[in-house]
Amino acid sequence: MSRVLVGVKRVIDYAVKIRVKPDQSGVVTDGVKHSMNPFCEIAVEEAVKLKEKKFIKEVVAVSCGPSQVTETIRTALAMGCDRGIHVEVSGKDYEAMGPLQISKIFAALAKKEEASLVILGKQAIDDDCNQTGQMTAALLDWPQGTFASEVTIDGETVKVVREIDGGLETIKISMPAVLTADLRLNTPRYATLPNIMKAKKKKIANMKPADLGVDMVSRVEVLRVDEPPTRLAGVKVETVDDLVAKLKANGTI
Amino acid sequence: MFPASRYSIQAQRCIRALKTVQAEHAPPQHYTWRRNCSSAVMPRITSHYTIFPRDKDPRWEGVEMERFADEADVVIVGGGPAGLSAAIRLKQLAKEQEKELRVCLVEKASQIGAHTLSGACLEPSALNELFPDWKERGAPLNTPVTEDLFSILTEKYRIPVPMLPGLPMNNHGNYIVRLGHFVHWLGEQAEELGVEIYPGYAAAEVLFHEDGSVKGIATNDVGIAKDGSPKDVFERGMELHAKVTLFGEGCHGHLAKQLYRQFNLRENCEPQTYAIGLKELWVIDEKKWRPGRVEHSVGWPLNRNTYGGSFLYHLNEGEPLVALGFVVGLDYTNPYLSPFREFQRWKHHPFVAKTLEGGDRIAYGARALNEGGYQCLPKVTFPGGMLIGCSPGFMNVPKIKGTHTAMKSGMLAAEAIFPKVTAEDPASETAGLHIPEYEDNLKKSWIWKELYAVRNIRPSFHNYFGLYGGMVYTGVFYWILRGKEPWTLKHAGLDSAQLKPAKECTPIEYPKPDGKLSFDLLSSVALSGTNHEGDQPPHLTLKDDSIPVANNLAIYDGPEQRFCPAGVYEYVPLETGEGMRLQINAQNCVHCKTCDIKDPSQNINWVVPEGSGGPAYNGL
Numbered sequence: 001m002s003r004v005l006v007g008v009k010r011v012i013d014y015a016v017k018i019r020v021k022p023d024q025s026g027v028v029t030d031g032v033k034h035s036m037n038p039f040c041e042i043a044v045e046e047a048v049k050l051k052e053k054k055f056i057k058e059v060v061a062v063s064c065g066p067s068q069v070t071e072t073i074r075t076a077l078a079m080g081c082d083r084g085i086h087v088e089v090s091g092k093d094y095e096a097m098g099p100l101q102i103s104k105i106f107a108a109l110a111k112k113e114e115a116s117l118v119i120l121g122k123q124a125i126d127d128d129c130n131q132t133g134q135m136t137a138a139l140l141d142w143p144q145g146t147f148a149s150e151v152t153i154d155g156e157t158v159k160v161v162r163e164i165d166g167g168l169e170t171i172k173i174s175m176p177a178v179l180t181a182d183l184r185l186n187t188p189r190y191a192t193l194p195n196i197m198k199a200k201k202k203k204i205a206n207m208k209p210a211d212l213g214v215d216m217v218s219r220v221e222v223l224r225v226d227e228p229p230t231r232l233a234g235v236k237v238e239t240v241d242d243l244v245a246k247l248k249a250n251g252t253i
Numbered sequence: 254m255f256p257a258s259r260y261s262i263q264a265q266r267c268i269r270a271l272k273t274v275q276a277e278h279a280p281p282q283h284y285t286w287r288r289n290c291s292s293a294v295m296p297r298i299t300s301h302y303t304i305f306p307r308d309k310d311p312r313w314e315g316v317e318m319e320r321f322a323d324e325a326d327v328v329i330v331g332g333g334p335a336g337l338s339a340a341i342r343l344k345q346l347a348k349e350q351e352k353e354l355r356v357c358l359v360e361k362a363s364q365i366g367a368h369t370l371s372g373a374c375l376e377p378s379a380l381n382e383l384f385p386d387w388k389e390r391g392a393p394l395n396t397p398v399t400e401d402l403f404s405i406l407t408e409k410y411r412i413p414v415p416m417l418p419g420l421p422m423n424n425h426g427n428y429i430v431r432l433g434h435f436v437h438w439l440g441e442q443a444e445e446l447g448v449e450i451y452p453g454y455a456a457a458e459v460l461f462h463e464d465g466s467v468k469g470i471a472t473n474d475v476g477i478a479k480d481g482s483p484k485d486v487f488e489r490g491m492e493l494h495a496k497v498t499l500f501g502e503g504c505h506g507h508l509a510k511q512l513y514r515q516f517n518l519r520e521n522c523e524p525q526t527y528a529i530g531l532k533e534l535w536v537i538d539e540k541k542w543r544p545g546r547v548e549h550s551v552g553w554p555l556n557r558n559t560y561g562g563s564f565l566y567h568l569n570e571g572e573p574l575v576a577l578g579f580v581v582g583l584d585y586t587n588p589y590l591s592p593f594r595e596f597q598r599w600k601h602h603p604f605v606a607k608t609l610e611g612g613d614r615i616a617y618g619a620r621a622l623n624e625g626g627y628q629c630l631p632k633v634t635f636p637g638g639m640l641i642g643c644s645p646g647f648m649n650v651p652k653i654k655g656t657h658t659a660m661k662s663g664m665l666a667a668e669a670i671f672p673k674v675t676a677e678d679p680a681s682e683t684a685g686l687h688i689p690e691y692e693d694n695l696k697k698s699w700i701w702k703e704l705y706a707v708r709n710i711r712p713s714f715h716n717y718f719g720l721y722g723g724m725v726y727t728g729v730f731y732w733i734l735r736g737k738e739p740w741t742l743k744h745a746g747l748d749s750a751q752l753k754p755a756k757e758c759t760p761i762e763y764p765k766p767d768g769k770l771s772f773d774l775l776s777s778v779a780l781s782g783t784n785h786e787g788d789q790p791p792h793l794t795l796k797d798d799s800i801p802v803a804n805n806l807a808i809y810d811g812p813e814q815r816f817c818p819a820g821v822y823e824y825v826p827l828e829t830g831e832g833m834r835l836q837i838n839a840q841n842c843v844h845c846k847t848c849d850i851k852d853p854s855q856n857i858n859w860v861v862p863e864g865s866g867g868p869a870y871n872g873l
Contacts, residue, residue: 013782013784015783016869017779019615031433031434031437031871032869032871033363033367033782033869033871187486190475190486190488193359193490194491196454197323
């Protein structure tokens, strides 16, 4: 019986309108509604389902960031995870934090916790990187089942049905492995109030990246963040001749 | 159960007549009937279990309906200024007297402050009593009022009105705040004191003991599909039992509506009258920024018989931010009036446009507010519970401030409850504690004196000269006589009864939004960040699905299309056949409660949707 590590990221809620900071260094996050990344919710749900089916013994929810991420870990605990780990990252390190640092942290934790599976969301809705799962697998030299829409454990191997451009691909990988959840993997359960109350009693361990031997220096520097350009109004024309004339006039043809 | 197509016309008419009696049975998916304006099938709109109970619904047979229950000493519904002040005061008293007290607070918003919307000029009187050291604690009162302007607007010009000391609108000593941030700070203080705060969980049901007293509340169920059937992820809400339950749902709370009927709390007061307030936050050109300046106006674009006005406050929190908005009294008579479009139109007035030109709008929201004051205060205590804050309605209308009185009412409630709830033997006649001392405390406090002094100002607008008559009355009786006149004027009655039929009124020609100063409805709603789980029964329930087309559209030209600040209600042509149907876009709802208040048929009953749905205001 084994242990699963699930990554949960606290991101700006998908329904909120984003605003760029006046100094163009990033996006306004103060006081803005945040919630758990939707793909991370699906990852948590899958891990809890595997535990309910008795394939795994313990589910550990992990999140990296400032003190507010403990709310996200609590939600994961309320959905059924057994305990949490909060890797404290704040200030400049948090702003510069990206998939490389996160995957180093997860790789270190996976070894430390002797996990047989690391389940992550396929990507986060704020940066849309889609890199952490893949990098974690590479750092650990573990097989990876990404964009999973169906996961079945069979002894020491995992059968993963992956969503790819051409359709669905089924692969068999040996454990320990890294999986990333895609949209159709499952429908996450609600974190109900009695479970939130019980989750307050579950343990969340605190640690720093340095405790895991990870340096948070970023190889990427964000130069500027801009709003997307406002869409110009379209122009309607009556005939094909008008269209050709307009295209010639603005130099397209 | 009764597929209508199998029956003859006579049988259909019979079934229809019996429908009102048999409302409990699971209805067919479609109604078919002949009406003047429609000869086709109307799709069903309402599927919520408060209209169609689940114990008679075959789809719910065998579903586990047991609820997990927990006990607390005090449960508070609503994490606004009143609820949080009550929670804080209770914990402060517990700490002083070294007693243990479990206080649980439930709030429907995803985080404390996300559903809070107000101007706001805060009078720090109640805060000074609650936290004399609020400055050291970091309360976000960063903008003391430095300038106070009042104007009467005409279409092109502005008539300044001197803001003499002693007039209710004078703001000397007050602070311009972003109330959402202030409420969030109150939430942090409450948590530090040990209050259990649960945002994202809405109180959906009031629970009663056998003897009829209030036992507590139950939070909303989750996982019900749009058609009212259970989904795989269905989970029952949780019951929170308490010795006493405080209801601080804000203006026109849905549980409070139920409690008024249950305990007959409104038998000796006038029906509450309301207004709708719409608000935006703008980042403006630094050259136009005057931090600490408060501007109010009345007049254009409203006519003299429609109560309302505007506010524009310059905040001082780093960025050149202004909070501006428009309030329209919901006792307006013209069904063609659209409060949203009046607001957008007002921004084009030269005096306002010059501040906003070159600026960017960053937030939008709307909420109903109380206008009734003293005459509309109900009984606020009943066995097992009490009402606090804007729910019963302690807003000082001419001052346009209700936060200080809401906070004070929460504190008074806490002070009345504490000795009873920590006593060894509560000596109560009912299982839920009845604490009438709270009402006595209110009557002895400055809330009562303040509301009594201004009681006649709002009703004084109901005269031929409308706005101008009201201003003259205020000048004479309030400024000079301080509200000591022996009479108490009455309001006009229920807001929903004030609309005139559409054929007696002229449609209003509103200008098109220009995309720079004024905007369309849907882009505004997007800015509020509102969202709800799509697959749930619409929480804007109709007691009778056929009334909107038969009554609201036929007689009043569908006023809900205009007074809803979020575009929830739309009359769209039927897919087949002639006529219109009402479409409810429940996901857009910003929880303002205006529809429940203003619907001329009083057919709309707003109930709480799944918790954490609704707007995502940030410091509004």
